Amino acid sequence: AQKITQTQPGMFVQEKEAVTLDCTYDTSDPSYGLFWYKQPSSGEMIFLIYQGSYDQQNATEGRYSLNFQKARKSANLVISASQLGDSAMYFCAMREGGSEKLVFGKGTKLTVNP
């Protein structure tokens, strides 16, 4: 079964607008971490934001914020004031408490239009 589901293969947003990228996860472990990474066309994986399962508040990092709804098992990434440079693949990933590995979703390709 898929542990990380990203249902949006592609998303389009106008420059300066906000966009939400969806991520749902599946785990029975009460301790886990959720990560978002950005992969531009050049290929590197860039860490954006982290949310721990016990964190009381939604994580924020600059223009990135995480809409964490634990009961729904969702961890959506919100990018505010989109920029052309935000055009990239975005991956949601999870690490469960007893594991060292990251499990990735299939990614969402975001295109920011001028």
Add this chain to the structure above:
Amino acid sequence: DSGVTQTPKHLITATGQRVTLRCSPRSGDLSVYWYQQSLDQGLQFLIQYYNGEERAKGNILERFSAQQFPDLHSELNLSSLELGDSALYFCASSVDVGGSETQYFGPGTRLLVL
């Protein structure tokens, strides 16, 4: 720039050959992870080393092996290469293991097997 370096950036080789991918973690990071990104399988965890010792194993083929040296750099050896081994191979590193430790990815080595 994540601080993780990988060499070479690109590698083209023939089926049946053997290659070695090299990774230097961020300064101070003890843990190194290897991931494979392919079109059909997505991003998959291969193996992890912590301070020179193998710590976790994922979907790594028997034809593949890795090690971490005393200076903490790591090498991933791929042998008897097949067309399906063509992929982007990432190394990631983290300071420690588990919990909220963020894995920072290198730029990747793009392997093409002809």
